[in-house]
Amino acid sequence: MNVVERLQHELRHNGYSMTNSRLLVCQTLAKHAPISMREVINRLGGKVDRASIYRIVTLFEELGIVRKIPTGWKYKLELSDKFTHHHHHAHCLSCRQIITLPEDRLLEQSIEKIAQQQEFAITDHHIELHGYCSDCQQKDS
Amino acid sequence: MNVVERLQHELRHNGYSMTNSRLLVCQTLAKHAPISMREVINRLGGKVDRASIYRIVTLFEELGIVRKIPTGWKYKLELSDKFTHHHHHAHCLSCRQIITLPEDRLLEQSIEKIAQQQEFAITDHHIELHGYCSDCQQKDS
């Protein structure tokens, strides 16, 4: 199932229509993630209105189609695990690059264990590392 | 070392003055964390100007005195591990409560291991759980 089919399925399944604007937003996310709201708006400028983009992203978030990844005071967007695979990110404080981390069983298990201990019914989780990537470490030393 | 002494130390050590405004912001964070920017501004309304609060929080973040914890599109603020103990949060999607989680060795080790594997020099990390707290699970069922 490719991105478009997947989107169509998620929308229909929840009683929403597949529209051209929704498709454009989804394709932008698929192609450029992680991407900021501003970038999405710029890339779709003229094609989809700002307000509609906000409405679409809000809907996508409710349906679990996109996730927001916090970067300092702001955030970026990317398609959820339904479209890609489960992963987390590391942010380089020097070059601002966002690195995608490989999935780690032990880490995921730790999270689940803690949730169980707290009797917290977990639906999602987010992990974010801050520091310096290998390239920037070499430059600075 | 209490909160005020700790603040004084962190500021002096980095060449900044201990001012009344900085003290007020710090005390507000100590007393009400996690707290949103808006709440800080409201609580200090009349005593410290909005712009100064932003400047102070930005400085505090650079010095590692405060950390931002993302909550959806927004964020809240709290004093860093230097003032409290290292911990993470769980957000209840129903009652919006933010639960402080106990420290977990296994989890912290997993994080360090992943950073090492990626040759990423980690300085900080965030973990955030989403789901439903035990109270809300009972209400809904």
Place this chain on the structure above:
DNA sequence: CTACGTGCAAAGAGTTTGCAACCGA
């Protein structure tokens, strides 16, 4: 056809900046 979606425009939050006055060491 008809309810859901979108564009437009304007309002409402949240955040930043320049500059003159102020205060802490």
Place this chain on the structure above:
DNA sequence: TCGGTTGCAAACTCTTTGCACGTAG
């Protein structure tokens, strides 16, 4: 005293909302 800090006011960016028109099913 003197440079770092703050208050004020204005600008700017980000996000939301109401309403009339457009469009998918």
